[in-house]
Amino acid sequence: MVVQHARRAALFLLACVVSARVAAAIPDGLLPNGNFEAAPATSQLNGTRVMGRYAIPHWEISGFVEYIGPAQKQGDMILPVPEGAYAVRLGNEASIRQLLNVTRKAYYSITFSAARTCAQAERLNVTVAPESDVLPIQTVYTANGWDSYSWAFKARRSAVTLIVHNPGVTEDAACGPLLDSFAIKTLQVPQRTKNNMLKNGDFEEGPYIFPDTPWGVLVPPLDEDDYSPLSPWMVLSSTKSVKYLDAAHYAVPRGAHAVELVSGVETALVQDVRTVPGRPYRLEFSAGDAGNGCVGSLAVQAYAARGSVKVAYQSQGKGGYERGALEFTAIANQTRVVFVSMAYTMKNDGTLCGPVVDDASLVGFRNNAARRLLL
Template sequence: MTTGRSRCVALFVLVAVAAQAASAVVSDGLLPNGDFEQGPDESQMKDTRVMSPNAIPQWEISGFVEYIGSGHTQDDMILPVPEGARAVRLGNDATIRQELCVIRQAYYSITFTAARSCAQAEALNVSVTPDFGVLPIQTVYTSSGWDSYSWAFKAKHSTVWLSIHNPGHEENPACGPLVDFIAIKALHPPHHVQAGNMLRNGDFEEGPHIFPDVPWGVLVPPMSEDLYSPLPGWMVLSDTKVVKYVDAAHHAVPRGARAVELVAGMECALVQEARTVPGRAYRLSFSVGDGANGCEGTLGVDVYAGQTRATASYESRGTGGHRRVELDFEAAEGLTRVVFHSSNYHMKPDGTLCGPVVDDVSLVPVHRHAARRLRM
């Protein structure tokens, strides 16, 4: 015969297991229904517009949200879906959001794929309260029209809401960005420099999630210094342009599995600051090359180390390859800013932007007599 005590114990165990399952920390990769392949019932839609706030499994919506199938047309224009069969379109004041269980005080990056559908100056507001970022998506970096973007946050609570919002208001309320493939990745920011390199994440191995079946890499947007970078250790300085985070599965990478492609010419800079001793000599070393993505020509990189500037170039045939560059300089201040940007604008034969690949960046002290020399 079951006693009251045993029933209470069994009930407690069941409640504990259920609570643990409900509060499982989100794992790296695609969010639940992050590809939107699970859609609303027809009764919850009016044509392509989703009418119920909970109609898309795992998501809450508000505003003018459409559920788009691959091949959907608008004014004789086909709205493609990058992978799978479904995506969402965020029209006027539209928001999609999902509740996530995370580790409090941990750092995370969000990767999602988006495409412009109407206006020339579309943007998306990505937020996890109290942090937010407005990501400009008017520049297209792929021939398909779809780009993958990244954004990072520090979890202030163990349960957070991730929201993606279209702040635009167009005459056609359906106009707005298409969104698909939303993923998360826990970041491990290198707070301390490693032995033999004064720069953090100089090999770019720590960064946002890259979708394995998407060949175009991930864009790291511009940010101010008080925000969290999806590329730990590095800042991207620009008004609207980005750098591209690429992987060895789809690009030629000088070393390791990840690198950065400078795709926005002189409008965007990759930056990191390092503590230095004024008057002491240092050597900045890095690899420059091409990503084997058809980006041909003289790929130049302007590099700054404090007050010292130099230009390094790589003659590219668009098939991969790189060279090692060393810049010796004398620190002028206690904090030296290392800056990389492309010397010029480059385009592939399909008309999309490209540029030099930078990887394996290191900064080390050297003997004084070596200062102010560029070696290639």
Template sequence: MQGLVLLPVLLCATYHIALSATNVTVADGLLDNGNFEQAPNASNMKGTVVVGRYAIPGWVNEGFVEYIKSGQKQGDMLLVVPEGAYAVRLGNEASIKQEIKVVKGMYYSITFSAARTCAQEERLNVTVAPDSGVMPIQTVYSSSGWDNYAWAFKTQSDAVMLIIHNPGVEEDPACGPLIDAVAIKALYPPRPTNKNIMKNGGFEEGPYIFPNTPWGVLIPPNIEDDNSPLPAWVVESLKAVKYIDSAHYFVPQGRRAVELVGGKESAIAQITRTIVGKTYRLSFSVGDANNSCAGSLVVEAFAGKATLKVPYESKGTGGFKRAALRFVAVSNRTRIMFLSTFYTMRSDDFSSLCGPVVDDVKLLSIRNP
């Protein structure tokens, strides 16, 4: 009888602890005032310059930080804000930071919108100690002037400090990047299954995509990020790849895919377990994202020493085809990689990079090849 009495009490206690933990940890989506729509008090403003470390609700700012309204002019340049009506600009050595409640030992990705203003080689240093990465933002992938970036980290405690810092030193302290719409998403390491040796082959697990920004999310090269925002995959190139969703693009399978937007400088790779001497079949989809990326697109696939070029004649209106590469494993670990052969620009916008879409990557061993 004692066991019967104690069991509900224990269940209630366990449930209460879990509920409490849920309440204190951050949910997927915008951070506290992540879109900067909650403005500083007028007493904390000197023109566009924010005065006081705690002036912007939800954030702590250091250095020359400006609060920018959409449509504001700087000389002959019109400053555009991607989400809502307000953003912040980080001047020389300026930063914004926010403490976030997280689950210790988990992986998270940060997604944020950024645009450069008057400096040519603007960069952003994103830090969640001990992880840190410098994101080059001088290459603009969309004609709007804004791009969304993702960066990932692994937690070492149940509270972390996110810091976004402009390390630039310009003659004009106002020549710094604009920041808007900062969000977070928990990442769950995918596992292989009996139907697919590849992990996250459909790219369904990845960074947060803002529901109202049709630009996708740029995933930086792995030299900038030790923890990939695209679980199981790394960007093994000098340029970023674009993570896209079915709400704004054509996606061959599921809700997410990857667009290779930087030619041969835009590549994704994954190392999988294989058995030496066994034959495997790597299959995948190649297509276009329905974003006016028209013309001759080519995806190159690599599986160890085996290669395959897959041409795709794109009309830029969405579509895909399947391709497959057979190979015999020569190692117990095989590197699978995809890249785009050519640089391509959108036919309706010659200032926006685009490329072929890769999706639904599957790897299986063949018993009787």
């Protein structure tokens, strides 16, 4: 009897521990001191340089890290802060890291803001072991110089360390990117629906967007084996990104989110779908503008198998869209669906913009007779 009570007590304690671990998983939103508003003690600062490894609350630093405050200058240039009053700057080979309590085997997306300073070809190495990617940040997509980026990972353990490292090497050790506003979001694995072979075809599942950030979130190019913040959509490019938009700040054809193709022909938005060779399929999608002052011909080219279709939407920059459709016959067990912007477009302030893609669907038919009947 005593042994049974002991076993029950042990099982109860184990269940409590497991429940505590699940409950302790970090919630969606800003990371602890993710906006760096909790400042280091003045004794831990030498000018703007942070001296103590653990001086910034909730963060661990390595190398030349600066704490940037209001109206901080670099020469004659004021370094703006996108959220609140403070940000950090990473010098050559410097890094910041934070331990995160997560749910093992769950997928997460990290959103953060970054701005280039004096270096030209800046990039950031983002790591949650064993996954790591170098994100190019040299292209500026906003008028104020700040962009929000996203990156996704699968949690291999219940406690993981997020590391952001500046691998750049410049003559000035202080020349490095500014960072601010780190947030996290648990990603749900998209599933196929009865009426759509594309997963996440409406782009409703994506990275965290700060409610007070009016410039969307960039999804940078990643290796095809990595988990995308827009999974299972992939961004194929060498250095350019697509932009994830919300309906609170942009004109979205349907639902709460869409994707803006801001990098012209240098970037493709793609998804691989299982198909049956010889079977007919129909791809439909919306193409338009985000209501953000992007004026001109915003052409979207869609490809699947040997077929392609072009939707040349003439934008007034005030929102609106057209539906595009492509009928094709599959030639393999897997078909890659591709969306590309066919031109480079800029707004009046000189920032890049482009067509919006949303509400994409793919359906298959047993044969051409069935296709004609249903259409």
